[in-house]
Amino acid sequence: MVVINEKLCKGCLICVEFCPKNVLSLNKLQKATVKNSENCISCGLCELRCPDYAITVRK
Amino acid sequence: MNEIIKKYFRNNKLPHIWCPGCGNGIVLGALARAVDKLGLDQNKTAVISGIGCSSRSTGYLDFDTIHTAHGRALTFATGLKLARPELNVIVITGDGDCTAIGGNHFIHAARRNIDITTVIFNNNIYGMTGGQYSPLTPTKGKSTTSPYGHIEKPFDIPELAIAAGATYVARGTTYHTMELSKLIANAIEHKGFSVVEALSSCPISFGRQNKLGNAPSMMKLLKEKAISIKAAEKLPPEKLAGKYLIGELFRKQLPEYTEEYQKIINNLTEGGQMQ
Ligand SMILES: Cc1ncc(C[n+]2csc(CCOP(=O)(O)OP(=O)(O)O)c2C)c(N)n1
Ligand code: SF4
Ligand code: SF4
Numbered sequence: 001m002v003v004i005n006e007k008l009c010k011g012c013l014i015c016v017e018f019c020p021k022n023v024l025s026l027n028k029l030q031k032a033t034v035k036n037s038e039n040c041i042s043c044g045l046c047e048l049r050c051p052d053y054a055i056t057v058r059k
Numbered sequence: 060m061n062e063i064i065k066k067y068f069r070n071n072k073l074p075h076i077w078c079p080g081c082g083n084g085i086v087l088g089a090l091a092r093a094v095d096k097l098g099l100d101q102n103k104t105a106v107i108s109g110i111g112c113s114s115r116s117t118g119y120l121d122f123d124t125i126h127t128a129h130g131r132a133l134t135f136a137t138g139l140k141l142a143r144p145e146l147n148v149i150v151i152t153g154d155g156d157c158t159a160i161g162g163n164h165f166i167h168a169a170r171r172n173i174d175i176t177t178v179i180f181n182n183n184i185y186g187m188t189g190g191q192y193s194p195l196t197p198t199k200g201k202s203t204t205s206p207y208g209h210i211e212k213p214f215d216i217p218e219l220a221i222a223a224g225a226t227y228v229a230r231g232t233t234y235h236t237m238e239l240s241k242l243i244a245n246a247i248e249h250k251g252f253s254v255v256e257a258l259s260s261c262p263i264s265f266g267r268q269n270k271l272g273n274a275p276s277m278m279k280l281l282k283e284k285a286i287s288i289k290a291a292e293k294l295p296p297e298k299l300a301g302k303y304l305i306g307e308l309f310r311k312q313l314p315e316y317t318e319e320y321q322k323i324i325n326n327l328t329e330g331g332q333m334q
Pocket of ligand 2: 004008009010011013014031049050053
C-alpha cells in the first residue's frame with residue numbers, strides 16, 4: 001500500500017513516471033496521489049526515488 | 060513517513076529546501092539506507108559537508124554533522140578522523156565543492172588513503188549560486204558562465220580519484236537507486252579512502268539552461284547513458300562511446316593513514332626509537 005505525505009510532496013512527477021504499474025498520478029494541487037491501488041505490487045521503487053521522502057510503501 | 064527517514068533524519072527540518080525533482084534528496088536517501096544496511100551506530104558516525112545545495116544535506120541528517128566551508132569538507136574530516144579514528148567519517152560534497160575549490164584537498168586525501176567515505180553529488184553545475192559551470196559541466200553544456208556552450212573538457216571523477224590514490228571507487232546514479240545505496244555501503248565498509256560519484260540532476264540550474272526537460276526526463280538520460288561495468292566488459296569500444304560506466308570501478312587494499320599514524324604513536328609511547 002502506498003501512502004503519500006502531501007506536506008512533503010513537491011509534485012516532481014518522478015514517482016508517477018517510473019512506477020512500473022502506473023499506480024500514481026498528480027492531483028489538482030500537483031500532489032502525488034494513488035489512482036489505482038489495486039495495481040500496486042509494493043516494489044517500493046517510488047519510495048526509493050522520491051527526492052522528498054513523501055512516500056511510504058507498506059508491504 | 061518511512062522508517063529510514065524517521066530514524067536518520069532531523070524530521071523537524073523537513074521539507075528540505077531543494078527544488079522539485081532535485082536529485083540531492085534521492086542520493087541522501089540512498090546514503091541513509093546504506094548506513095541502515097550496515098547497522099552503523101548513529102553516535103559513532105559523523106557526516107561532514109562543504110558548501111552548496113548538496114552540502115546542505117548535513118542539516119537534515121541526524122548524526123554528528125559539520126557543515127564546513129566551501130571545498131573544505133575533507134580537511135575537517137581528515138582532522139576528525141585523525142583525532143577519533145574509531146568514528147565512521149562520511150563526507151558529502153558537490154561536484155564543484157569537491158573538484159573545483161576543493162580539488163586539492165580531494166587528491167591529497169585520496170593520496171593518503173585515509174579511511175573516509177566521500178559521496179560526490181554530481182549534478183554537473185554550481186546549483187546553489189545559480190548555474191555557473193563546474194569542472195563536471197560537459198563540453199558544449201550551457202551555464203550562466205558558458206552561455207555559448209562550454210569549451211572545456213570535464214573531469215572523469217573515478218579516473219581522477221584512482222590516479223590520486225583512492226582505494227575504493229564507484230559510480231552510481233539516482234535512477235539506479237538501490238545499486239547506489241549498495242555502492243555507498245561498500246564504500247563505507249572499505250578501509251581506506253573511498254569515493255562514490257553519484258550522478259544526479261539539477262533540473263533548475265542545469266536542466267533548464269540545457270533544455271533537458273523535467274526531472275523524470277533528466278533521470279531517463281542518466282539511465283540511457285549508464286552502462287554497468289560488468290556489461291561493458293563484454294562490449295566492443297564503439298558500443299561504449301558516449302556512455303559512462305557505473306558500478307564498482309576500482310578496489311585495492313593498501314595501508315590506511317590513521318593506522319600508520321597510530322603505529323608511530325605506539326612506537327614512541329612505548330619508548331622505542333623510530334627507525
Ligand atoms: C570561498 C567561497 N567561494 C565561493 C562560494 C560561493 N559558492 C557557494 S556554493 C558554490 C558552488 C556549489 O556547487 P557544487 O559544489 O557543485 O554544489 P551544488 O550547489 O551544485 O550542489 C559556490 C561557488 C562560497 N560559498 N565560498
Ligand atoms: S516523487 Fe515524491 S515529491 Fe515527486 S511527485 Fe512523487 S511523491 Fe511527490
Ligand atoms: S538549484 Fe539545482 S541542485 Fe540546487 S536545489 Fe535546485 S535543483 Fe537542486
